[in-house]
Amino acid sequence: MGRTLFQKVWDLHAVRRLPSGQTQLFIGLHLIHEVTSPQAFDMLRQRGARVAFPERTYATVDHIVPTLDQRRPFADELAEQMLAALERNCREFGVTLSDLSTDRQGIVHVIGPELGLTQPGMTIACGDSHTSTHGAFGAVAFGIGTSQVRDVLASQCLAIDPLKVRRIAVSGALGPGVYAKDVILEIIARLGVRGGVGYAYEYAGPAVERMSVDERMTMCNMSIEGGARIGYVNPDETCFEYLAGRPFAPAGAAFERAKTWWRSMASDPDAAYDDEVEIDGNAIEPRVTWGINPGQSVGVSERIPAPGAAGGDADAVGEALEFMGLTAGAPIQGTKVDVAFVGSCTNSRLSDLREAARVASGRKVSPHVKALVVPGSKDVSRAAEAEGLHEVFRAAGFEWRGAGCSMCLAMNPDRLQGREVCASSSNRNFKGRQGSPTGRTLLMSPAMVAAAAVAGEVTDVRGMLG
Amino acid sequence: MDNNDRRIDRVEGTAIPLRGNNIDTDRIIPARFLKAITFDGLGEHAFEDDRRSMPDHPFANPAYAGASILIVNENFGSGSSREHAPQALKRRGIGACVGQSFSEIFLGNSTTIGLACATASAADIELLMAAAERDPEAVMTLSVEARSIQAAGRTLPLNIPGAVRESLLTGQWDATGLLLDDFDTVRRLGASLPYVGGF
Incomplete structure (x- = not known):
């Protein structure tokens, strides 16, 4: 075995x-x-x-x-x-x-x-x-x-203590405008915020294998939001290409020896799992949270659930809707936003900023929206500036900031005020998470955040990608 | 303090019931209180935002001010790994948490600071909550040794993971000493790892 x-x-x-x-x-x-x-x-x-x-x-x-x-x-x-x-x-x-x-x-x-x-x-x-x-x-x-x-x-x-392992295979291919963030929000919605307690999640399947390392990081990052303390993807050529030439990665002949060892650490084809789950990647659409935990999300074309909805925890749905000031049965699309935040350890890497910039390019942030882009590191910042992304964002009306955790968790000056609603590429929509005890967070992909910034409300980014 | 002084075999006192699933660590201790280089004073900020927005929050109720056993529902302590959450509870006087389930990181953090976490069935949690709501003065006795809690004239079974129970009973919940017991083996294992040796 x-x-x-x-x-x-x-x-x-x-x-x-x-x-x-x-x-x-x-x-x-x-x-x-x-x-x-x-x-x-x-x-x-x-x-x-x-x-x-x-x-x-x-x-x-x-x-x-x-x-x-x-x-x-x-x-x-x-x-x-x-x-x-x-x-x-x-x-x-x-x-x-x-x-x-x-x-x-x-x-x-x-x-x-x-x-x-x-x-x-x-x-x-x-x-x-x-x-x-x-x-x-x-x-x-x-x-x-x-x-x-x-x-x-x-x-x-x-x-x-060791953990059990649940293999989550994402089949098919993600459509345009659908990202790793949408996949992980779908997984958490499906398996629940405590579904992963006691497990490590192994993400696999064609849709994951095709993902860049940045996208895999977004998925693994939010494993803990599904209760799983660990999430991982088996190392492959995509991963090795990413590592080649990095300051602390092995170099030359050592890199070749390392690759052999790294490959040997991947799960064996006949490995036994404690649980296996299949997700249809073709069916996933951009997702948006409507509640106060990351499991409470819907597809952008869907409606906000009612407290009595099948499978829902009625008290939890009711509490969430009351806090969020959202109406059961209303479409999530059209929910007005006051702030748009692209950043955090979930989605602040170069590829995230590129996708947000694709949407921002040639457009303007809605006049009532405060929008900021916070690169995850100085390295990301330099790389983005070398491509001119900072100019794209500034021209559209986004603020271009220095690297840090920023508005994900409110331990620094970047925070929501009062009951502001924030379209955010971060990882937690807990009550008070973004610094105002009554502030409200809608989690989504960086491209969806950029789209919401421009529209001034939640909108389907797929209509903005040429 | 040696391990004998750290041994925790039971927690006795009044209980505070806190209803709701998925109560996350941002709610237990909002992030702004993490801006400090010590854990001092965290106790008074436990559930600060929830207390302000919900006047009937149990942590705002003086009747529960002296409680030492916290009764919760599912997935308590989810979210951030901040040890500040169990630290805030402990510094508020809580010595044990009894719930339907806990997030893994919260459970680990609680154990490493000697805050006992135990789980019970949904029905028994309801019974404990109702007892504490009916009479905030009612004393409950949690036995780590017997894996049980005495409340309202009954003895209810608790589940305490073996390793948690062992570390509380032996006082080895502070694991540093244990982990340094055989440091030569640690050093040898480290040296044997391909990536440590530079491949």
Whole structure:
């Protein structure tokens, strides 16, 4: 019987079985950022411990970084304090930090891959639930809390239980204007926001195999929104092409040897899965969330469900509609938006910005909409500017910002005001997520966000792509 | 503090019922309170936005101010991996959460800080919630050892994953020491990985 990639990576990194029955798992790459690490470093200090493998630890700043004025010291004293703490910790413990003074700063889940730190067959941990993003390379990558950050800093290991594996095969081909974001929103709507608890999701099938690495990252990123702590795609030529020439990727003959090993880590054709699900890629249309969790989405041509709709949790639907101020049975298309946000670890990579720019090109943002584009990293920003995308966005009336997490989570100056409705390419539409306790989020693809910015309301981007 | 002082075999106290599925960590502790380099003071901000928008929110009700057992429904603690969420609950005085189900990351984070999480059937959760709503003063006793909770004159079975139970009972929920026990093996395993050696 063959093994899945998850099982192979797990077995390779298992140090021992702990008395509790958990596995002591070696972590191949530990990514850290300013929000979930300061207390962990303090705990190390209190115990007189060192960072066990500083060379396998890499830090950046993203959550609290302002995207408008990135000069130090920041206007926000707390943000300044957090950055200073990370700088001090990295210096003291010998960890490499890509901060704003370097040209490699960006969202941790954007820079790990683009620097080639993220590689197939690794175990990767970071104090952030969207660490599942790195599974796009065939890594076993997952989010942890601060005490676990401490554990990894001190020992490069975690005490953790293995997961079951669910293979999700997406058949067919995605239509024009349909993206990885729509596929993952469809999957979460189908399997539910807690359907993945206890599972790693393996994404497969022709539609996934055809996806770029950027698109695979979007899918893996949102695994956690479906309850799955881990999502991954088996490594293939698309993945290897992406890695070739990256600063931390192996080079020359080592790259060829690496490819052989990476291929060997992919799931075997006869691997056994704990569950298998098939999704028809041909049938997926652009999707938009109407509620307060990422499972509450509909196709753009569909209507907002009623509390009594079959299969729905009536209380949850009712609560969501009340908070969102939306009407059951109304089409989602035509929902007015006040803000449009292209960015976040889900959708802020070059290919995302290109798709949004295709829509923005030659058009104007609706006068009542505040629209911003926030590249995921300085590298993405440079590449986009080299193509002139920033000019396309500015000409259309979008603001072009510096790299950071921005309006995804409201730990920096970018946030909703009052009951504003935001068309957002981010990952969570939780109550209050974008910084205003009453603010409302509609999740969709970057192209759909650009279309909503132009129309001033939710609209089908397929009518705007020539 | 050695592991003996950290042992948690039971949690006794009044309970606070919090109805609803998929209560995410942004609601438990909104992100703006993560702008700090310590966990100090998080307790007073637990459910801050929900408390403001819902005057009848249990965490806004003084009758539950001293509660130490939180009763919840499905998928509690979904979303962000912020440990600040269980930290806020613990600093608010919560010593155990009993629910229909928990998000995995929340469960892991809670365990590593010695906040006991246990699951129970939907019917038993309803019974516990109703008991706490009827009488906020009613004392419940959760036994990690026996995997049960005593409430309203009854003893209800709880499910506590083996590893969680073991780490609470032995006081090894803070895993760092355990993970460093055999560091030579860790070093050897690290060195054997193809990507660590540069292929």
